[in-house]
Amino acid sequence: MPDHPWPTRQTEPADQRRTAARCGLYICHVCGRLSAPADALRRRHGLACPRCRAALHPRKPESLHRTLALLVTAAVLYLPANLLPVMTISRFGQDEPTTILQGVQALIAAQLWLLAVVVFAASIVVPMLKISTLGYLIWSVRTGEKNRRRDRTRLYHIAESVGQWSMVDVFLVAVLVSLVDLDFLAVITPGHGATFFAAVVVLTMLATHAFDPRLIWDAAESSYHEQ
Amino acid sequence: MAWFPLATPTTLETQLNINDYIACTHCDALYRRSPLEPGQSAICRDCGAEVTWEGEGRHEVVLAMAISGLILFAVACSFPVLSIQVGSQIESSSLISTTLKLVQSGFWGLAASMVLFVILYPALTFIGATIVIAGLELLPPKRRPILAVTLRWVTTLMPWSMTGVYVIGIFVSLVKLAKMAEVIPGAALFALIALIPISLMLRTQLSRETLWRRLEDA
16 A cells, blocks of 8 residues: 655645646546546536546535535434444343443453454544544535645545444444354344444445545635635 | 636646646645656645555556455355354354344344445455456457446445455454354455455555556557
8 A cells, every 4th residue: 555655845825726626627536537628528417527437526516515414414323323232142031232332341341452442443433533523624614714724634534544444343243143143152133223333334434425625725715716 | 616716727738638637636736747656656745645656566466366356255255254162052154144144133224234345345346356457458449438337336336345344343253252152263254354455455556547547548
């Protein structure tokens, strides 16, 4: 994997940046080709990339609204995802429902520190950070924040790359449910918390996809044009 | 489009050759391309994201990776991932049986995440990669549009393929169960682990840019 040395060079003042949009060019999100509207394919619903035929937009359409809608849904579902049990362990006729947080507690109690940290990071820290990061990014674009554009882009990049790792808990439940089905010893059944949790992960991933980080940069530049 | 002006090219020559330029998908900065060495990547001066990179790969290597990915994936689907033994009772879990179990318990959402993210999307990614790379060698140029459609789907599905995450899930359950019973790792677990470096290599050997350029040149 190519590494990411983030160079520390200061960015140029907003008004001097040469961007694709200012030169009337669209970037294709699938294949990365640049197109001028004149050589793009014309479709009933707009332009398409001449190389890979994916839809072309100057910016992701309705990016802020779609991100916000997905994010709010994810935040609402985050409650049942954490309050409802993700699985129930039945041992010796006793049912023991477990939520995500109780799962981490059990790992701590068993002194499996590394696993406890992994599960805590993947299931609790990552979703919360993702929801708050995207929320902050939307807010910063809406208020036309001009500072720290580079840091905010980096923040987005992080949210984008940690996306799928929260699924660990969902897959853990899936494996345990299929494996632990020993009538005389223990039976593990899934709980609705797991379904909600999977929905939260998918929704936050969709929200990250819907957000267009170029809006962070536009905020500084379009105001320059308005002056 | 109302909120940002589509300016006429003033800073650029009006008659630019689009293939000489590249833009950053994270901040829209426009750059003139310069050739990269294999393994080098171009980092955006404005936002620090990766604009493009040059893979080290040769075609044969990538094709070999894609085909071994397919075979390993077939193994991962047909053998048990983990088994536990308590006394004389043995319970095994494979990708398919895990999905069926979730369907039986009525947890359709969980079953769907298993099918899509662990079975279908990774499978389609490997099948698609094989088709594109083999097709570049074998198909006549007329048929190439099929490859473009395939590559587009591979690119779209890639972020949703979660075999690596699934392996972590298996490890957590392995450790959790180790106290309770004897846990026996199955062939599918080893196949899934071997798939991680292979899908990484698939991604680093050929860049998206290189693949699309080859498709276009043909």
